[in-house]
Amino acid sequence: EAHATQRALLSLSSSSGQDGVEKVINLDHGDPTMYEKYWMKMGERTTIVIPGWQSMSYFSDVKNLCWFLEPELAKQVFRLHKAVGNAVTEGRHIVVGTGSSQLFLAALFALSPKDGSQPMSVVSAAPYYSSYPSMTNCLKSGLYNWAGDARSFSKDGPYIEVVTSPNNPDGFVRHSTVNRTGGILVHDLAYYWPQYTPISSPADHDLTLFTVSKATGHAGTRIGWALVKDAEVAKKMTKFIELNTIGVSRDSQLRAAKILEVMTDTSQNLGSSELGESFFRISYHLMAERWELLRAAVNNGRMFSLPDFAPGFCHFLQQETQPQPAFAWLKCEDDAVEDCESFLKGHKILTRGGRHFGVGPKYVRISMVDRDINFSLFLKRLSTIQS
Numbered sequence: 095e096a097h098a099t100q101r102a103l104l105s106l107s108s109s110s111g112q113d114g115v116e117k118v119i120n121l122d123h124g125d126p127t128m129y130e131k132y133w134m135k136m137g138e139r140t141t142i143v144i145p146g147w148q149s150m151s152y153f154s155d156v157k158n159l160c161w162f163l164e165p166e167l168a169k170q171v172f173r174l175h176k177a178v179g180n181a182v183t184e185g186r187h188i189v190v191g192t193g194s195s196q197l198f199l200a201a202l203f204a205l206s207p208k209d210g211s212q213p214m215s216v217v218s219a220a221p222y223y224s225s226y227p228s229m230t231n232c233l234k235s236g237l238y239n240w241a242g243d244a245r246s247f248s249k250d251g252p253y254i255e256v257v258t259s260p261n262n263p264d265g266f267v268r269h270s271t272v273n274r275t276g277g278i279l280v281h282d283l284a285y286y287w288p289q290y291t292p293i294s295s296p297a298d299h300d301l302t303l304f305t306v307s308k309a310t311g312h313a314g315t316r317i318g319w320a321l322v323k324d325a326e327v328a329k330k331m332t333k334f335i336e337l338n339t340i341g342v343s344r345d346s347q348l349r350a351a352k353i354l355e356v357m358t359d360t361s362q363n364l365g366s367s368e369l370g371e372s373f374f375r376i377s378y379h380l381m382a383e384r385w386e387l388l389r390a391a392v393n394n395g396r397m398f399s400l401p402d403f404a405p406g407f408c409h410f411l412q413q414e415t416q417p418q419p420a421f422a423w424l425k426c427e428d429d430a431v432e433d434c435e436s437f438l439k440g441h442k443i444l445t446r447g448g449r450h451f452g453v454g455p456k457y458v459r460i461s462m463v464d465r466d467i468n469f470s471l472f473l474k475r476l477s478t479i480q481s
């Protein structure tokens with residue numbers, strides 16, 4: 095088994111290219127491939143076997159409001175939140191989705207009045223996650239539409255504000271900004287995990303979205319969950335998913351449940367043991383190392399700058415920790431460069447420019463969770479650009 099793991103690790107690094115001189119480095123998406131290494135080292139611990147006769151029915155749990163939710167996934171989600179302390183689960187319904195992306199749309203559907211005279215406005219403070227506007231408007235729904243930056247939102251009437259904390263793309267902790275009656279909040283806490291930000295207290299909101307994509311790195315499993323206070327809202331979200339996909343892959347839910355189970359097992363035992371090393375502790379240190387290297391490379395010249403964050407006490411890791419987001423929100427300080435995305439593209443570094451997030455082209459978002467090989471190539475190229 096050790097040999098197989100070693101071979102797999104080797105093939106990972108070589109498949110990503112070796113000389114690195116002309117290679118295009120794609121850091122546009124937040125594809126969390128950085129975590130492959132950890133799970134590879136965990137070997138067979140997260141392997142599950144699903145016999146051909148299992149999970150055949152559409153139904154997972156007919157007694158549950160969310161009838162396609164696997165009881166084992168529900169159990170592991172509750173157990174993980176309890177262990178990490180990042181969300182209140184008492185008095186919450188879980189709605190499972192094909193990624194939290196599906197749940198975002200389910201939430202818009204559930205929270206918009208069906209008999210409204212005009213579509214419900216959906217806002218988020220800029221810079222906001224680039225998928226919110228496109229997902230909100232893709233079907234030109236009569237129920238809701240994208241109304242842009244929450245900070246300049248002044249329309250009367252009901253609205254939905256998406257609060258992403260820590261935020262994608264800039265990594266800051268956020269609270270609602272509109273603060274008016276008639277507003278409904280959706281909290282997207284995809285990055286509220288100890289490797290990215292201090293866990294200050296359990297989140298206690300009406301509707302909160304989480305995803306395995308950014309927690310464990312299993313983006314391809316496509317599993318997210320919503321913690322929902324109001325049973326009627328949870329029912330409508332469940333209905334939306336029923337109309338879309340008649341439920342969520344049971345196989346994926348079982349796989350996610352196993353991965354969450356192992357992750358919690360390792361986390362409850364913060365030292366190294368036969369359970370394996372703590373996922374969050376290792377990931378926290380990996381992210382810390384990357385951010386230190388990136389800041390050193392950026393501070394080596396005057397072309398770029400990064401946001402500064404205040405440290406906080408992490409109740410999970412039991413120490414003061416630094417925010418170290420899954421994305422670097424890089425600003426191009428050079429007056430000669432108008433468009434940072436095009437500039438970096440010229441150096442074969444693919445990033446996502448500020449305009450996608452509702453701000454100007456001086457900013458780019460860069461993934462910090464790609465494989466080691468791409469991250470080090472990126473640092474090298476950044477140093478070359480600045481020299």
Ligand code: PMP
Nearest residue numbers: 193194195223262284305307318
């Ligand atoms: N919300 C935020 C803030 C994200 O960054 C992402 C992934 N980039 C998602 C939601 C969607 O995640 P998924 O559909 O993979 O669960």
